[in-house]
Each structure stands twice: as structure tokens, then as C-alpha cells.
Amino acid sequence: MAHPVLVEVTRGAMVESVHRGSIAIMDADGALRLALGDVDSPVYSRSSLKPMQAIPLVESGAADAFGLGDEEVALACASHSGEPMHTARVAAWLERLGLGESDLACGAHASRYEPVAEAMIRRGEKPTRIFNNCSGKHTGFLTVARHWDIATRGYEQVAHPVQQAVAAALRELTDAKELTYGIDGCAAPNFATTLTQFARAAARMAAPDKLAAGRAAASRRLIAAMIAYPELVSGTGRACAALMRAATGRAAVKAGAEGFYAGWIPNPGLGIAIKIDDGAGRASETAIAAVLDALGLLDDSEPARKVLRAPVLHTRGTAVGERRPSAALAALKLN
Amino acid sequence: MAHPVLVEVTRGAMVESVHRGSIAIMDADGALRLALGDVDSPVYSRSSLKPMQAIPLVESGAADAFGLGDEEVALACASHSGEPMHTARVAAWLERLGLGESDLACGAHASRYEPVAEAMIRRGEKPTRIFNNCSGKHTGFLTVARHWDIATRGYEQVAHPVQQAVAAALRELTDAKELTYGIDGCAAPNFATTLTQFARAAARMAAPDKLAAGRAAASRRLIAAMIAYPELVSGTGRACAALMRAATGRAAVKAGAEGFYAGWIPNPGLGIAIKIDDGAGRASETAIAAVLDALGLLDDSEPARKVLRAPVLHTRGTAVGERRPSAALAALKLN
Numbered sequence: 001m002a003h004p005v006l007v008e009v010t011r012g013a014m015v016e017s018v019h020r021g022s023i024a025i026m027d028a029d030g031a032l033r034l035a036l037g038d039v040d041s042p043v044y045s046r047s048s049l050k051p052m053q054a055i056p057l058v059e060s061g062a063a064d065a066f067g068l069g070d071e072e073v074a075l076a077c078a079s080h081s082g083e084p085m086h087t088a089r090v091a092a093w094l095e096r097l098g099l100g101e102s103d104l105a106c107g108a109h110a111s112r113y114e115p116v117a118e119a120m121i122r123r124g125e126k127p128t129r130i131f132n133n134c135s136g137k138h139t140g141f142l143t144v145a146r147h148w149d150i151a152t153r154g155y156e157q158v159a160h161p162v163q164q165a166v167a168a169a170l171r172e173l174t175d176a177k178e179l180t181y182g183i184d185g186c187a188a189p190n191f192a193t194t195l196t197q198f199a200r201a202a203a204r205m206a207a208p209d210k211l212a213a214g215r216a217a218a219s220r221r222l223i224a225a226m227i228a229y230p231e232l233v234s235g236t237g238r239a240c241a242a243l244m245r246a247a248t249g250r251a252a253v254k255a256g257a258e259g260f261y262a263g264w265i266p267n268p269g270l271g272i273a274i275k276i277d278d279g280a281g282r283a284s285e286t287a288i289a290a291v292l293d294a295l296g297l298l299d300d301s302e303p304a305r306k307v308l309r310a311p312v313l314h315t316r317g318t319a320v321g322e323r324r325p326s327a328a329l330a331a332l333k334l335n
Numbered sequence: 336m337a338h339p340v341l342v343e344v345t346r347g348a349m350v351e352s353v354h355r356g357s358i359a360i361m362d363a364d365g366a367l368r369l370a371l372g373d374v375d376s377p378v379y380s381r382s383s384l385k386p387m388q389a390i391p392l393v394e395s396g397a398a399d400a401f402g403l404g405d406e407e408v409a410l411a412c413a414s415h416s417g418e419p420m421h422t423a424r425v426a427a428w429l430e431r432l433g434l435g436e437s438d439l440a441c442g443a444h445a446s447r448y449e450p451v452a453e454a455m456i457r458r459g460e461k462p463t464r465i466f467n468n469c470s471g472k473h474t475g476f477l478t479v480a481r482h483w484d485i486a487t488r489g490y491e492q493v494a495h496p497v498q499q500a501v502a503a504a505l506r507e508l509t510d511a512k513e514l515t516y517g518i519d520g521c522a523a524p525n526f527a528t529t530l531t532q533f534a535r536a537a538a539r540m541a542a543p544d545k546l547a548a549g550r551a552a553a554s555r556r557l558i559a560a561m562i563a564y565p566e567l568v569s570g571t572g573r574a575c576a577a578l579m580r581a582a583t584g585r586a587a588v589k590a591g592a593e594g595f596y597a598g599w600i601p602n603p604g605l606g607i608a609i610k611i612d613d614g615a616g617r618a619s620e621t622a623i624a625a626v627l628d629a630l631g632l633l634d635d636s637e638p639a640r641k642v643l644r645a646p647v648l649h650t651r652g653t654a655v656g657e658r659r660p661s662a663a664l665a666a667l668k669l670n
Contacts, residue, residue, distance in 0.1 A: 002337030002355070009593070009614060012517025014527060016379055017593050017614035020337070020355070044351055107650025121456045132650060182347025183655040192349060258344070258352050278613035279344060279352030315442025315467060320518040 003037030006276065006290075006329045007283040011312060011321035018326070019283030021259065021276040023291065024195035025334060028207035028269035032196060033334040039199075042192035043275045044182055046256030047079040049190060050137050051222050051264070052173065052201060056165040057140040058218035062147030066096055073225035074232040075136030079255060081235025082111030082131035089232075090135045097139070097146050104139070105156035106132040106186035113235055134186035141188070158189040167191060169215070173201035185257060195273040198262065202271025206252075206264040223264050226252040239285040239307045246304030247297045253288055255281065261288040265295065282323060286310070290325040294332050338372030341611065341625075341664045342618040346647060346656035353661070354618030356594065356611040358626065359530035360669060363542035363604035367531060368669040374534075377527035378610045379517055381591030382414040384525060385472050386557050386599070387508065387536060391500040392475040393553035397482030401431055408560035409567040410471030414590060416570025417446030417466035424567070425470045432474070432481050439474070440491035441467040441521035448570050469521035476523070493524040502526060504550070508536035520592060530608040533597065537606025541587075541599040558599050561587040574620040574642045581639030582632045588623055590616065596623040600630065617658060621645070625660040629667050 007019040022037025032039070054076040057063050063073060072093050080086035094100055110127045111117040120127065129135060138155075144162045145152045155162050158181060166189075167179055174197035184190040193201070206223060208216035226233050227249055234240035234255070243253050252264040259276030261284040272291055276283040289308035292298045298308065312321035324330075342354040357372025367374070389411040392398050398408060407428050415421035429435055445462045446452040455462065464470060473490075479497045480487045490497050493516060502514055502524075509532035519525040528536070540558060543551035561568050562584055569575035569590070578588050587599040594611030596619040607626055611618040624643035627633045633643065647656035659665075 011379055011525075011593075013515065014377065014379070014517060016517070017612060019613050042349065044346055044349070105651075107652065109650055118456050121453050122459075124457075180348065182349060182351070183649055183653070185649050185655075187649050187651050187653070190346075277352065278354050278615055278618070280613055280615065283613075314518055314520050314522050315444055316440075316522050317442065318518070318522070320520075 003277055004328050005326045006036075007286045007323065008326050009312060009321065009323045016321065019276050019278060019280050021274060021283065021287060022195055023287065024199040024273045025291070026196065026199035026203045026271050028203045028210070030200065031335070033270065034332060035196070036328070036332070039195040042180060042194055043260070044190050044192050044258065045198055045260045045262060045273070046184060046190055046258055047134070048198075048254045048256030048260045048262035048273075050077045050079070051205065051226065051252070051254060052170050053137060053166050054140050054222055055169040055215065055218050056144050056162060058221050059169070059214050060144055060147055060165070062144045065147050066143055068093070068143070070221070070225040070228055071232055072136070073221060074229035076140030077222060077226050077254065078136045078233045079133040080136060080232065081113040081238060082127070082133065083113045083116055083235055085232065086136070086235070087130050090130050090139055093139050094142070097142055099142055099146070099152065101128055101130050103142060103152055104129040104132070104135055105188065106134050106138050108132060132186055134184075134188070138186065138188070156188045163189055170201065173204050174198065175200065195275060198273035199271040202262055202264050202273065203269055204271070206266045206271055207269025223252045223266060226254070237303070242301070242303035242307055243289060243292060243298070246299045246301045247292060248299060251292060251297050253292070255284065257281075259284045261285065263288060263291065265297065270295070286323055286325055287329060290329045291332065338612055339663050340661045341371075342621045342658065343661050344647065344656065344658045351656065354611050354613060354615050356609060356618065356622060357530055358622065358667075359534040359608045360626070361531065361534035361538045361606050363538045363545070365535065366670070368605065369667060370531070371663070371667070374530040377515060377529055378595070379525050379527050379593065380533050380595045380597060380608070381519060381525055381593055382469070383533075383589045383591030383595045383597035383608075385412045385414070386540065386561065386587070386589060387505050388472060388501045389475050389557055390504040390550065390553050391479050391497060393556050394504070394549050395479055395482055395500070397479045400482050401478055403428070403478070405556070405560040405563055406567055407471070408556060409564035411475035412557060412561050412589065413471045413568045414468040415471060415567065416448040416573060417462070417468065418448045418451055418570055420567065421471070421570070422465050425465050425474050428474050429477070432477055434477055434481070434487065436463055436465050438477060438487055439464040439467070439470055440523070441469050441473050443467060467521055469523070473521065473523070491523045498524055505536065508539050509533065510535065530610060533608035534606040537597055537599050537608065538604055539606070541601045541606055542604025558587045558601060561589070572638070577636070577638035577642055578624060578627060578633070581634045581636045582627060583634060586627060586632050588627070590619065592616075594619045596620065598623060598626065600632065605630070621658055621660055622664060625664045626667065
């Protein structure tokens with residue numbers, strides 16, 4: 001069965017394109033507070049999974065052992081834009097581990113921040129692995145391997161103890177018996193969950209009182225670090241940063257490729273998981289903004305309002321349409 | 336009602352994202368040879384409309400009066416990549432009209448061809464209006480206005496005689512009584528049609544024997560020019576070029592923004608119109624390739640086969656999934 005239309009893109013008087021998708025919101029007591037579409041089939045959460053993938057980094061004591069600050073913890077959860085604030089910190093962190101860029105298993109891609117990408121082109125510089133939006137996540141994996149004094153090589157393989165620690169934490173947080181996986185754009189495994197499972201895990205991280213002490217502390221630190229450093233988790237002008245700033249400390253959110261978006265609301269302890277069927281990031285951004293708005297977590301800041309409802313501009317800058325939540329999404333209410 | 340899934344994107348063992356949409360194929364006798372999804376609601380065909388928007392250019396005698404070659408006629412139908420083969424020809428054509436780049440109503444955007452875009456960044460050059468993918472279409476509009484010796488200023492306004500000539504030709508080709516419009520990315524009007532109407536118009540252009548002589552000749556020339564110059568209609572490495580080359584002279588195809596794709600098959604006289612609901616170009620490309628394949632119009636050339644079925648690569652280049660036609664799309668058969 002088709003999932004509901006969550007986001008519409010108009011042009012003139014007509015809706016030109018629509019994005020269907022599904023949303024689950026759970027609370028930390030395990031109640032499903034919202035279910036739209038299909039919340040029970042496995043989907044990849046892609047980079048929205050990073051805060052879960054970073055649990056072993058903090059929980060194992062590796063972050064403390066290497067003296068990481070919340071900036072590095074935020075970067076472990078990041079899909080960063082490859083700005084100097086990101087790459088310089090990742091480089092210094094790798095150095096602290098006694099490692100270098102060639103130890104990263106992720107491939108290179110250009111900085112997502114246009115001024116940096118263009119400056120590199122002007123200087124004739126090629127993007128390197130540290131510019132991969134996942135380089136913080138990968139450096140987090142390497143930190144755990146160094147802390148455990150095991151092979152760093154192959155850390156991105158699903159059988160490596162670091163990935164198995166991620167899988168174990170995720171199974172426990174989701175109540176999933178088994179998790180399938182695919183290979184993410186950065187060559188690391190990405191474990192599939194249902195939206196309900198993901199939202200459950202996020203809710204437990206957001207309000208972790210009932211978790212074991214070490215996992216609770218790790219969850220608190222990860223979410224606090226994301227909220228404290230919205231631009232490290234994403235980049236200048238990015239939706240994640242705009243939405244976290246607009247939530248004024250009350251929510252962490254994280255985009256994933258192919259139309260995933262996730263949220264962690266510490267008070268009152270909610271986890272949010274959104275998947276746009278067709279994988280469109282423009283739609284998942286508007287959908288998470290609409291959910292935050294429905295929860296009263298979006299202030300009137302212009303960048304956040306433009307994520308919620310964005311003008312479609314022609315090439316001379318005139319608005320000729322808009323991207324907006326569907327009526328169903330705009331009206332959503334929690335159970 | 337939701338439209339059928341036409342294209343799937345997999346990762347590992349799972350389908351990660353799906354694209355729904357609709358397809359109409361008509362023949363020149365007015366028979367609907369294929370209808371998938373909704374073929375009766377108005378949609379914008381965006382740049383797929385360019386061959387229709389170029390009808391007045393040829394039909395009015397303007398193209399001949401200014402001595403245009405088939406290269407310029409192809410450019411009038413193009414969403415070009417802003418490579419020198421495109422921009423130099425448009426610049427020379429504007430000069431032939433006694434006009435310049437400032438007469439174009441489309442806004443500037445960067446070249447879509449990476450080597451050109453990067454070279455311009457290295458030289459510190461800003462993209463200008465001639466780089467707009469629609470600059471050929473706009474120069475075509477200007478040519479008609481010059482030929483008719485009417486004001487060129489405002490040629491992109493819907494009330495201007497050039498746009499009204501486009502609308503009249505489109506009403507006649509589609510049998511539509513009235514056509515609504517929105518403003519396209521290039522600031523010109525884009526007239527909405529149903530998929531059936533669009534496919535009817537394309538079929539009549541593809542096999543124009545029953546059209547009035549002037550329109551028939553214009554249709555033949557436009558389609559022949561597209562087929563003769565696939566890279567002028569699109570650009571180096573683009574899907575339109577790969578598919579037209581793979582059809583070895585038997586089909587013209589044209590992408591439009593927001594998931595539209597169109598085809599003109601002179602023999603046996605078919606018109607194809609595809610709209611992907613969510614606006615994804617990756618899906619409309621695969622969908623038109625699948626339609627061409629079903630019609631026996633796709634040879635085994637690798638670029639075309641990769642439009643039909645494309646590997647999803649991670650950042651180190653390993654295939655971790657694929658984009659492919661859905662079972663329904665792969666099995667399509669004409670009535």
C-alpha cells in the first residue's frame with residue numbers, strides 16, 4: 001500500500017511533485033505516539049544512524065581515554081560539509097590517535113560547502129578522505145579500535161569488533177533480534193531497522209534513565225554534543241544546523257541519505273524516524289521540520305522556517321512555487 | 336490513488352528507495368498504446384516541452400530567414416550543459432540576430448559540465464545567462480520576435496505573441512481547449528498538459544503526415560535536428576545523448592525537470608510522456624530507457640545500458656546497490 005504524501009512541491013497553481021513517506025514517533029516507555037505509513041518494514045537510516053554508531057566510542061571509555069571534547073563527539077555523529085572547522089578537527093584527532101588520513105576507509109568527495117570546494121578547485125587541490133562527510137564517524141571507529149588495542153585495519157568490515165559493538169548496542173536499543181545491513185556510501189555497514197525500532201532506540205537515547213549507567217551516560221553525552229555543536233554535526237547553512245538552533249537546545253536532529261531524518265527529544269523523551277520513499281532530501285528536511293513544528297520545537301528563525309516551507313525560485317530569483325508540508329503532515333498530532 | 340512504482344534503488348539485499356510515476360504512449364492515429372498510472376491530470380513537462388516550444392521558430396520561417404542550421408534548431412530544443420559547443424553557438428546566433436546575452440530573460444547558472452564549471456572557477460569567471468541550459472530555447476524565442484519585427488523585450492511573458500504562438504501550436508497538437516501554465520526555471524511560461532495530451536502531441540510531431548504542411552515540415556526538422564545532434568540537445572555524457580545515440584536515429588528523447596521525460600519515435604509514429612511523481616531525474620532517465628528498451632530501440636552501448644540499470648557506488652567506487660526498472664516497468668508492453 002502506498003504511504004501518505006508528506007511533502008508537496010508546487011509551481012504556479014499546481015502541485016508539481018509529491019513525496020510520500022512514513023513517520024514513527026516513540027516515547028521512552030515504548031509507546032508508539034505517531035505512526036504514519038509503514039513503520040514496520042526494515043529501512044536503512046544511513047547517516048541518521050551515526051549517533052547510535054558512536055555509542056561504543058563514548059560507552060567504551062575510548063573518548064575519555066583519548067581526551068576527546070564534545071566537538072569530536074559531535075563530529076563522530078556528523079555528516080559534515082568539509083569546512084575547516086570539520087577537517088582541521090578530524091585531522092588533529094587522527095593525529096592524537098597516532099593515525100593519519102590513509103587509515104580512513106571512507107573514500108574522498110568534494111567539500112559540500114561551496115566556498116571551500118571552489119577555493120580547492122582554484123588552488124588545484126583534490127578532495128581527500130578527510131573531506132568525506134563521514135570522516136568523523138570513521139575516526140570514532142578508529143578511536144575505539146585503538147582504545148581496545150586491536151587492529152585498526154578492516155575496522156569498516158561488519159565482522160570487526162567495533163562494528164559488532166555498534167550492532168550489539170543497536171540490537172539492545174531497538175529490541176531487534178537480528179539486523180540486516182547494507183554498505184553505506186562511506187564503505188561502513190549500515191544496519192537496517194524499522195521506523196518503530198529506530199524511533200524506539202532514539203527515544204531511549206533521548207531519555208536514557210532506564211538504560212544501563214554507561215549507555216545512559218554515553219547517550220546523554222552524544223545528544224548534548226550534537227545540540228551544543230549544530231554546525232559540527234552538519235555545516236554552515238545546513239538544515240540540521242538550522243533546525244537544532246531553532247529548537248534552542250530541546251532537540252537533536254540528524255539527516256540521512258535517501259530521505260531519512262531522525263530526531264532525539266530529551267524532554268519529554270521522544271524518538272523520531274522519517275523515511276521518504278523516493279529518497280529525496282528536500283522532502284525529509286521539510287518533514288522533520290513539520291514534526292518539530294507540531295511538537296512546538298521550532299522557533300521563528302528564518303533559516304528553520306525556510307526548511308519547513310521553502311520558496312521554489314527561478315534562475316532570476318523570483319518565487320514561482322513552494323515546497324511545503326502536505327495537509328496530513330501539517331495536521332499531525334501525537335497520540 | 337497512488338501510481339505504480341516504476342524505478343527501484345537497491346542497497347545490499349534491500350530496495351532502499353522507490354519512484355512512482357505514470358507513463359502514456361500514444362500513436363499518431365490517436366490510440367493510447369500504453370497507460371500506466373494517471374495519464375489524465377495536468378502536469379508540467381518542463382524542458383521536455385522544448386521541441387513543441389520551438390515549433391514557431393521553424394514553422395514561422397524565422398529559422399530559415401536567419402539561416403539557422405540544424406545545430407541551432409537542436410539548441411532551441413536543448414537543456415544544454417553549457418559546454419563551448421553550446422555557448423559559442425548560442426553567442427554567434429544571438430549576434431546574427433543583432434542581439435546579445437543581456438537580451439536573454441533566463442537567469443545565469445553554472446555550467447553543468449564539470450570541466451567547464453571548474454575551469455571557470457579557476458579563472459574566476461562567473462556564469463552568465465548564456466550558460467543557462469535554456470539559452471537556446473530563449474534565443475529561439477528571440478529569433479521569432481525578430482522575424483516578426485515585434486518587441487523582443489518581454490518575449491518570455493505569456494501574453495507576448497511568441498508565447499501565444501507556442502500555446503496555439505500546443506493546443507492544436509494536444510487537442511486541449513485550454514492550457515494552464517506555471518513559470519519555468521528560466522522565467523518562461525511552461526504549459527501544463529496531461530500525459531495523454533503530451534504523448535498525442537509528440538506522436539503527431541513524430542509522424543506528422545496528417546498535420547498542415549508547414550507544421551509537418553517543422554516537426555520533421557525539429558526531430559531530425561535532435562537526432563542528428565544528441566550532444567547539442569543535452570551535453571557530454573548526459574542521458575539524453577546516450578539514449579539517442581543508442582537508438583541509432585530511431586528516436587528523439589528529451590528530459591524535463593522534476594521527473595519528466597519525453598520521446599518521439601518517427602517509425603512507427605509514437606509519442607511518449609513520463610512523469611515521476613517525486614520529480615527525480617534519476618528515475619525518469621531509467622524509465623525512458625526502459626520504454627525505449629521495450630520498444631526495441633536501445634542498443635547494447637554501455638552508456639545507455641547504464642541509464643537503464645545503474646550501479647550505486649560507494650565513495651571508494653564499489654557497487655553496493657543498483658537503480659533499476661521495477662518489474663512492472665521491465666515488463667511493459669504496448670496495446
